[in-house]
Amino acid sequence: AQSVTQLGSHVSVSEGALVLLRCNYSSSVPPYLFWYVQYPNQGLQLLLKYTSAATLVKGINGFEAEFKKSETSFHLTKPSAHMSDAAEYFCAVSDRSGYSTLTFGKGTMLLVSP
Amino acid sequence: DTEVTQTPKHLVMGMTNKKSLKCEQHMGHRAMYWYKQKAKKPPELMFVYSYEKLSINESVPSRFSPECPNSSLLNLHLHALQPEDSALYLCASRPSSASGGANEQFFGPGTRLTVL
Numbered sequence: 001a002q003s004v005t006q007l008g009s010h011v012s013v014s015e016g017a018l019v020l021l022r023c024n025y026s027s028s029v030p031p032y033l034f035w036y037v038q039y040p041n042q043g044l045q046l047l048l049k050y051t052s053a054a055t056l057v058k059g060i061n062g063f064e065a066e067f068k069k070s071e072t073s074f075h076l077t078k079p080s081a082h083m084s085d086a087a088e089y090f091c092a093v094s095d096r097s098g099y100s101t102l103t104f105g106k107g108t109m110l111l112v113s114p
Numbered sequence: 115d116t117e118v119t120q121t122p123k124h125l126v127m128g129m130t131n132k133k134s135l136k137c138e139q140h141m142g143h144r145a146m147y148w149y150k151q152k153a154k155k156p157p158e159l160m161f162v163y164s165y166e167k168l169s170i171n172e173s174v175p176s177r178f179s180p181e182c183p184n185s186s187l188l189n190l191h192l193h194a195l196q197p198e199d200s201a202l203y204l205c206a207s208r209p210s211s212a213s214g215g216a217n218e219q220f221f222g223p224g225t226r227l228t229v230l
Contacts, residue, residue, distance in 0.1 A: 036221075041202075041226065042224070043118075043120075043204055043221035043223045044204070044206075044221040045221070046218050049218050090156055098164065099145065099162050099164060099169055099170060100145070100208060101159060101162065102157075102159070104156035104157060105156065106155070107155075107156050
């Protein structure tokens, strides 16, 4: 069975500050990992994904994440927050079955203040 | 075309109504998904279609009836819903496993459903 834990339901940063959103996973097999962002009343947009090709993954909008097997973590970072980054962020793990169902974390709301 | 579209954007229905949600993609994806998302919660998987066949039903009540008429279209038929079914309904699609890699799911914008 797979699971994802996102530490912190809300994270507040100032504009220009470092963004760090934490994600830890549990999986019995090497996982596929994803970060999605959701703006209010919209669908989910993929930020980045880990497929075992490289441990440091770069995504859209300046975000990146590092896969650390020893820590079972896949934290999301951005060097400098922008007001437009304010949204809900979901970490997800996928199994390697043909259906690739996603198991989501509970989400972290990123708040950015001027 | 690299998007998933969903109609309608908003839907208000009574508990005795019958309505349908529609999802469409033209990316050639052969796996399609329905999710239900309540406020401030992650999406919950409802159904998975693979090559137009229902592959996973996550014990969803029978008042929700999915249909996949062809490889581009996914419907969700609604009948006799309850107020607690009010939520954002998301559709997603994904390339088949045969194309290799960790194929992510592409999500539509969702239908905001309110049951009165």
